[in-house]
Amino acid sequence: MTNDPADLTVADYLDGAREMTAAGRPYLAHLLAEEAAQRTNDPAAARSIRAQFPDPTTRKD
Numbered sequence: 001m002t003n004d005p006a007d008l009t010v011a012d013y014l015d016g017a018r019e020m021t022a023a024g025r026p027y028l029a030h031l032l033a034e035e036a037a038q039r040t041n042d043p044a045a046a047r048s049i050r051a052q053f054p055d056p057t058t059r060k061d
């Protein structure tokens with residue numbers, strides 16, 4: 001892990017998103033995943049990330 005957020009990778013953000021999901025913090029997971037999606041250069045990968053961690057405030061059950 002690094003002290004400089006600029007050094008974090010897409011994988012780091014996704015790991016954090018998974019940890020927040022496991023901890024019952026879906027909105028924080030969504031925010032971390034959104035950052036991961038923005039940092040990827042592959043549009044398909046970004047869509048996949050966003051689909052895995054949808055915004056819990058807009059999700060319809």
